[in-house]
Amino acid sequence: xxxxxxxxxxxxxxxxxxxxxxxxxxxxxxxxxxxxxxxxxxxxxxxxxxxxxxxxxxxxxxxxxxxxxxxxxxxxxxxxxxxxxxxxxxxxxxxxxxxxxxxxxxxxxxxxxxxxxxxxxxxxxxxxxxxxxxxxxxxxxxxxxxxxxxxxxxxxxxxxxxxxxxxxxxxxxxxxxxxxxxxxxxxxxxxxxxxxxxxxxxxxxxxxxxxxxxxxxxxxxxxxxxxxxxxxxxxxxxxxxxxxxxxxxxxxxxxxxxxxxxxxxxxxxxxxxxxxxxxxxxxxxxxxxxxxxxxxxxxxxxxxxxxxxxxxxxxxxxxxxxxxxxxxxxxxxxxxxxxxxxxxxxxxxxxxxxxxxxxxxxxxxxxxxxxxxxxxxxxxxxxxxxxxxxxxxxxxxxxxxxxxxxxxxxxxx
Numbered sequence: 001x002x003x004x005x006x007x008x009x010x011x012x013x014x015x016x017x018x019x020x021x022x023x024x025x026x027x028x029x030x031x032x033x034x035x036x037x038x039x040x041x042x043x044x045x046x047x048x049x050x051x052x053x054x055x056x057x058x059x060x061x062x063x064x065x066x067x068x069x070x071x072x073x074x075x076x077x078x079x080x081x082x083x084x085x086x087x088x089x090x091x092x093x094x095x096x097x098x099x100x101x102x103x104x105x106x107x108x109x110x111x112x113x114x115x116x117x118x119x120x121x122x123x124x125x126x127x128x129x130x131x132x133x134x135x136x137x138x139x140x141x142x143x144x145x146x147x148x149x150x151x152x153x154x155x156x157x158x159x160x161x162x163x164x165x166x167x168x169x170x171x172x173x174x175x176x177x178x179x180x181x182x183x184x185x186x187x188x189x190x191x192x193x194x195x196x197x198x199x200x201x202x203x204x205x206x207x208x209x210x211x212x213x214x215x216x217x218x219x220x221x222x223x224x225x226x227x228x229x230x231x232x233x234x235x236x237x238x239x240x241x242x243x244x245x246x247x248x249x250x251x252x253x254x255x256x257x258x259x260x261x262x263x264x265x266x267x268x269x270x271x272x273x274x275x276x277x278x279x280x281x282x283x284x285x286x287x288x289x290x291x292x293x294x295x296x297x298x299x300x301x302x303x304x305x306x307x308x309x310x311x312x313x314x315x316x317x318x319x320x321x322x323x324x325x326x327x328x329x330x331x332x333x334x335x336x337x338x339x340x341x342x343x344x345x346x347x348x349x350x351x352x353x354x355x356x357x358x359x360x361x362x363x364x365x366x367x368x369x370x371x372x373x374x375x376x377x378x379x380x381x382x383x384x385x386x387x388x389x390x391x392x393x394x395x396x397x398x399x400x401x402x403x404x405x406x407x408x409x410x411x412x413x
Contacts (some may be wrong), residue, residue: 005250006027006063006249007269008026008171008250009028009266010030010254010255011028011262012254012255013363014364016258017053018259018363018366018367019367020062021056023262023266025062025270027062027064027065028057028062028064028065029064030045031045031066031255032044032046032049032068033045033047035068035070047082047083050090050092053090054091063093063094064092065092065093066087066092066096067116067255068080068096069098071099072099072101084106084111085109088111095111096114096138097113097114098115103115112134112135112136113133114135114138115134115136115137117138117140117141124160127151127155127168131161132163133163134163134168135162135164136162136168136169137170138172138173138249139151139170141304141305142305143306144308145238145242145307148170148242148245148247152170152245156246169248169249170247172250174251175236175254175269175293176233176252177299230299230302231298231301232299232301233253233301233302233303234290234298234301234303235304235306236272236286236290238303238306238307239269239272240281242306243276257297258296260369261297263369264295265296267292268289268292268293272289294323294324295325297323298321300322326409327410328350328407328408329405329406330348330352331346331348331349331391332345332404332406333360333400333405333406334390336395336399342392345390345393347388347391350386350408352375352384352391355371356372357372357409358406358408358409359407359409360395360406361404361405362401362403364401365401365404368400370395370398374394375393376391376392377389377390377391377392379392
């Protein structure tokens with residue numbers, strides 16, 4: 001595998017940020033204020049967060065990109081400039097943009113631009129047009145792998161360079177939610193709720209169950225009730241083909257999803273990339289990796305448009321998640337004794353027992369997965385603890401912080 005390939009993780013909170021870094025992401029991307037395509041679904045960072053995020057990333061040798069890719073109006077211009085100015089001051093690595101006003105101001109401040117998928121770059125002529133503005137382009141999601149490979153081939157053949165003087169790098173989405181609309185350009189939410197999906201305010205109307213009637217008020221039979229709701233993209237089975245096509249940046253969708261989702265998906269794709277590099281990416285290993293992915297939120301998996309499958313393959317038959325596990329909040333950390341690596345916790349919901357699988361999540365900790373080997377209450381070993389009790393738990397090689405939360409993992413299937 002080419003060492004230049006970059007695994008790019010979604011971040012919608014500090015918990016997700018640390019989870020992405022600890023899981024092995026090469027870079028993270030995140031939204032600021034309300035000018036990003038997940039302004040409704042994620043915990044948006046503020047301009048004041050930029051320096052802290054940048055420092056955390058730089059200390060971990062992880063690149064960081066701001067998504068500033070919604071439809072922009074004249075009244076947005078002051079905030080756009082404030083965000084870009086703060087990004088420059090904080091040494092953010094690049095701005096992911098689609099509106100020419102954002103691209104223009106970012107370039108004027110000598111910041112790098114990544115062309116967003118919102119611009120639907122889908123052919124070599126579009127790549128050539130934007131080459132003077134950006135070194136990285138996120139291609140339209142509707143392209144096949146063959147089309148992507150051809151674009152990359154032409155970039156090399158025609159020696160198409162970005163502002164850095166280096167060949168244009170191509171980025172694609174490899175995992176996460178898909179939208180029924182072309183590159184996310186949809187007006188359904190705005191039509192029904194006056195909340196524009198193109199401003200990051202989507203109500204996800206397409207995920208609902210619809211009943212269709214003809215002009216005689218007869219209900220039409222639809223094989224799949226969720227006719228506009230795609231399954232999640234999963235490229236794990238053919239990740240090696242994406243690498244071989246020459247893609248340099250592999251992007252995971254999910255800024256609105258949980259920290260454990262980010263940790264699990266990043267870890268799984270990092271493991272897959274390592275296996276590809278070692279020449280050990282085989283069907284047996286693939287089954288194990290896919291099992292891991294199914295544990296966290298998903299609507300079922302689909303190959304996307306990459307392999308040329310028919311559109312009817314994409315529809316899910318559920319409203320929510322097909323995850324094989326779920327998390328249930330149980331306790332919070334009161335103290336952590338770093339010398340002996342033991343945490344003291346207060347049970348606030350349900351119970352915990354020896355043998356339970358748990359998550360510990362916090363804004364500095366990220367996400368830790370553990371199996372409880374021993375529980376102690378008043379320095380006595382016990383088999384379980386219940387709501388209202390204070391207990392201690394050995395954390396071994398990890399560090400946790402006050403107010404970190406414990407969740408018990410339950411199987412749903």
